[in-house]
Amino acid sequence: MRFVLAIVAFVVAAVMIVAGIAQRTVFAPPSQLTAAAIVPGDARYVVIDSSVLNAHPGQQTLTLSGSKNPKTQMVAYGRTADVKAWLADQKYATISYRAGDTAPTVKTVTPKPASTGSTGSTGSASTATPVPTATPTPAPTGSGASQAATPGPNPAGSDLWLDEYDGQDAQVTKMNVPSGVSVIVAGDGTTPAPNKILLTWPVDTSTPWAFPLIIGGLVLLVIGIALYLWGLYTHRRSRGPRRKSGPKMPKLPKAPKYKPTASIEATPRGRRASRRTRVMAPALLAGVLALTGTGAGAAFAETSTPTATPTPAPTTTSAPNDNSPAPAVTAPQLERIIKRISVAAANADAKNDPNLAKLRFAGPALQLRDANYTIRLKKADQPPLPAIPAGPLELSLPQATESWPRTVTAVVKMPNDATGKPQAPLALALVQPTPRDNYMVEYAIALEPNVKVPNLAPASIGAAVVPPDSKLLKIQPDQVAAAYGDILLNGEKSKWYSSFDLTDDKLVAQVGASWKQQEQARLAQQFGQTSTLTFAGRVGPGPVISMATNDSGAIVWVNPEEVQLHKVTEAGAQVIAGATTAALSGVAQSNTGIESVYGYQLAFYVPPAGSNEKVRLLGFAQGLVSAREVQ
Template structure:
């Protein structure tokens, strides 16, 4: 009977395992569906609307084939359309359930001669506007998971035609929830059959066959005749050997069947099992309420990190060769002006040290402007406690320009500020904002007066003096210079200091409590001139001023200008807080002979 049950277990195990394998193979069906998109016209760019990619559930695999390099990037749809303005491109979009391609003619502007001309061809590779980009040779295959509001740009180099054929593939949900239980059940029955089979074999060997009562006993076995012929030798030992081999072979055949079942069980993914229980309730997290009218942040964290790295690399290259034109690719405003001066000095003075390198990271604080138009700005703090922290403002003038560093300074304060998360961003504060303790356009003049007049300034009480190391340093430096000058040239000359607002426009981003982080520039002028008609001001031992002024002595005197880049936290006018200096940098900008 054990043989019968063993055979039944083997048969049921084979049926269950076969059914499980069939579910995962012949009965499973296709695992993906594809859509082919063909563009009849030759155009340099393809804009694949995000709605096309999201027309089917799941991740999207984009495939484009052509000759040479194939470029693809994704970003906000509005950004891609802004970048493509003035260029001819094919817009692949969803019309109901159908995918259609429409060629968009370039927007042209009249030239000086009254003619119209399309925008010049632009290579999209390396633009700061993309959230991510991909370049592959001849065949591009990328898997995406684009949210709403995102689209994809496909091109070659902006001159050659873009690939005319695209294939988008989506995965199909093809779960086989009973394959796993069938594999497990078949494996268990297989093991039961093996156990029953061995029990049956052991029982037969012990009983040595059936016996009946009342029948005469068989004759006792006679000793084996060992004098058999040579041709019969080996027959006596052959039978036990065949039985042993047969038993081993049966055992060997059963073990692989169990092993195969175990492998099938181990290879089952989650879609091979029934999904029991409901959808887990997500743990609630803190949320930030974004106003409906607020626009999207200018950059993401990954995008900002990539931009900062590109800026650092470009400026490092410019620093190696003192190339102001190369620095202007990624610098503007006061950040560029201080390096242009440093390059002039390094070209004339061998001992002149280069300015500190622009750090690329790690990025610790990011506050992007929430704005859909241009120019766009974001504030970043990079560095750590060991190397020091640097605060920067970075701006993009238009969709086709690189982000450029305009303000940079060493972070001097460790105050925690009420900043919005980077995925929300902040609005830019207008220069004449009347709700701050001091409007951004008036901040530089107010602080310049504090530097010159100290506690006697009408604005002194607005600023937090205790945390302002820059103000203390300026006062100490001026006092030391006056003391040294009075010892040597006070009888024939005079030394005076004054601070004035710089020409650079302030940049301000709002904080959560109606305050703002504001960056301004101040020029500190140091003027030395003779007080005696026969006296001459000589620049002995001061190659820096003489190099910039182009003279070593003057009967009228010299004015040396230092440029200060200053970062402040300005609270709301209704707040009891004071304006706090967050960071600064100060370097010589120019020197001139007094006319």
Template sequence: MLAALSIGLGIAQRTVFALPKETSASVELDTSAKVTVIDGETLNAFPRSQTVAISGARTIFAAYGRTTDVNAWIGDVSRNDITMTEEGKFVSKLTSGSGDDLPSPEGSDLWYLDYTKETALRITINVPEDVSLIIMSDGVAAAPSRVSVTWPLDNSTPWAIPLVVGGAIVLLLGLALLFWAVSHLRSARGPRRKSQKMPKLPRQPRYKPSRVRPKAIEGRPSKKAIEAPRGRRSSRTSMIAVLPVVLVGSLVLGGCSTDFLAANSPQPPPVAVASPEAADAEVTEAPAVTKPQANRIIARISAITAEADTDRDAAVAATRLAGPALDLRLANYKMRKADKTIKALSAIPAGPVELTLPQQNNDWPRTVFAIVQNDVDEEGQKFYVAVVMIQDDARSQYKVHYAITLEPGAVIPKVASAEVGTNRLSDDIGLLTIAPSDLAMAYSDVLMKDTESENYDLFEAEGDTLRVAVGLAAKKTAQKKLPSTAKLIYESALGNGQTVTLTTNDNGALVAVNLNEIETVKAVEAGAAVNAPKTVKSLLGKSLSTKGIKATYGDQLLFYVPPATEEGGKIVLLGYSQGLIAASELK
């Protein structure tokens, strides 16, 4: 019976008592809203992954991203919000908005992943509660009209097999016992001899008690009479007598012991529990991007800039570049168009991404710093490019403002992980060795004066290859090469790039700045002309000038600036990119 019960229960768990494999909810939309949103709480109504089926439009687009980012991208536009009722059914609520203009959602940098398909789309995702799913068509037509979500259920029966196996073992054991019992009965049925009768024993004389009462019993009990009786009967009797006394004593002590001990034992001091309002925990904002998201963004930027470099297309380049990085590229396109022998700039690599440092920011603009491996030489030495990307608003794409080649052997200080992110500091912060707004011109003074500069001791000279290439010694050498009929003058000015300051773990900062170095060549004798170098000629459109030529070189510089509290800490140039960005004839 036990075996049958166990096996039957195991089979029933896989058949009669089995739960469904999945559950689903669906909704039909009949609005003209262009956007449908399913928030993370609704998507996580059941645990595990979510399979979303969408249909009812010619083109179907779906993406998921951080809920705050999805809402910011949609803005004040009418939308359908899908939620789930307590009965487990989908309902849709139309939220009207004043706007109606939406860009194409495809390829936005805000999405963790996005999908596009014709007629019908089915995707399987697994998102947390702070992530929402956005569903659209092409940004012009109404959103798809049919949406359903399916969740797999845990219908596993871990006890089914143990019950069946255990029942089978019990069955085999029962059969074995049955065979043993049958064998035993058969062996017990053999021939038996009749037992012989034994002679009867003689009868013992009976004891007859005397009718005379002993004297010891008539009077007061003697000393021996009150002694505790002996033997098995006597012990049983004494136990019966003692048991009520023990019970009464235990009841009396049990009724008062708890309160007595509680009143007289030392009590532990009360523990102070801080309320959420009293907690002084620092609330940090979420990082601008995740690491996989940053990898996809950099890969897109690399592909688009490579296309722009090949076609020398300034409009395409402007979709993913801005600031100093765009200025350098546009000048190179113009020079290459005029002179085919001029080489293109180094491409922005697609990866691998070695370091991702996003800004902690729930609002805009947002900044992301990354280091990408660029190339490997024949000796196996790796070269890296540091990119600084900025997103101006929710509907804009990230654009590279700085693309800086790192110095060989540059050591990046320890920074926060991509999952935590860092802070972007103001340009006039006073917690560093020098304010970031003053950094570019202080370094320019070192390039112009070298050891005579009052800022010379602030910067680390070892490993600074830019100081060797365009420092004071290089400038003097270039001036000496000019003929006596010409004069070369050097100047510096701040570029149009943003100063980007991101904190490091030691309270220092990574600072990217833009410096413009200006070279002016003038003729010092009447009738003399100035020759323009090849690159200046291709950008200027002429090779000779009697008035003089002004050439501007843009420097993208990346520094590590130690905290002001670090004694003897020096500013280190981690990398730079330099190139001609403008040329003009003097008036």
């Protein structure tokens, strides 16, 4: 019996070991799934849709080849709607693929000419996107016809992308692109994009049963060897010296078998009968089980619940249907944008070059920097404007929108000054006019010390832009600049004085009505009635930007201006300009007068209509923006 068990153990062990090894070798699944496509012709842009990238689960690896100039190749991914908005009027190739397809399908998308609007314009017209028409591309038989000689836009460096890889970094790209995000592959807009696309997805090659099978087989093999040695040892011990027996006794004749009649009780009784019954019961049970073809476990299964183990039906646990627009940028995307702005600002500040500043600044922020550069070229001791730090971000409030222009508010932590003292954080208002434009700094202000920022929506949700003429606020956004400018001129006599919280307002203390009166009195005392100094307020050219807060209020960015006119009133008298005004105007003294314009970049919190709160200043930046001689 031990030999039989040993043989069974050997056979089962061999099966288990072979099965375990086969799972790691012969039956091992492939390590990855691949989908390769060749883009015919000289397509400048190739779009890989989100459905293609998520055709299989796992991290996507994109491998490019076939570029005529690998240094100019780039790979970027962004929201599918943003990618199509950026392409707009450009012809591009798109790749389609589904799980189970033998190979991806390449099609060419040719946009229809738009009757109005373009991606290069500003305002609402920038949202007009030509309707693309997909046409199948024939199989690649050659280089194909080239596109028109007109160079296309270069997608490299666009703020629209969630992430970007250029040059050799774009050769092999690993990404985890979620649903709703697509990839754009391109050159520099002039050279064709790489035409050989290879997508790979990892496959779970783990074999959890291989190791247990091999170990179990080895253990069973050891048990089989032990059983074999035990049986061999027992067999040898049982074979000792034996005596030869005498002649065998003749067998007794067999008695006739007893056949009970029907009248005699068939069930035997007594000790032998009970022993025979005990012997026959297991044999009878084994026979029944053999006839039914099941073991004891199967017999038990037959008597248990007849229904099979329920398999849950596949269900989709998608998020609830939310049609609210996504925020204009993500937090990592905004951090990358701020770093690019910081580098551009540092280059412009180092060279005092307004053309470099125009790459990242617009509106009031550009106006103030342009004037500062002009002054510093003629006045060496003129301090530069605060640099734009590369981070970290302390607050971000993107607009929740899918159209253009897009607005983003960010607060960046400032490093300590030269003496080691902390500086107030820098607040930026960024605007992206069209999909192909980068975010431009419209406002750059220092926040007031101990400023109380209202409760804002999280960056992952974004906020809405409040219309400039909204009557749902305590003061309409397009009236805030004029109202505050009136306070700077007239002080308590202004009708808007009671609407603003001026308790900790440092700008009013610096250039408010009291300061103006003191300046006029000083000039009258010093020069008599030979000249007059007057002040006037006006609304500057900067846009009114309003971002909603959670309490139905808004953060409002405005650009009031103040005009100072120092005019001669007595013949023979002269007006002497200050060093800063002279550097900007080019006039050191005048027989008629000098006009100086000061620009203010202001950010306010405006409470909702009916609130008991007052409008309060969150931060400001101000400086001389223009100066000229008047007649």
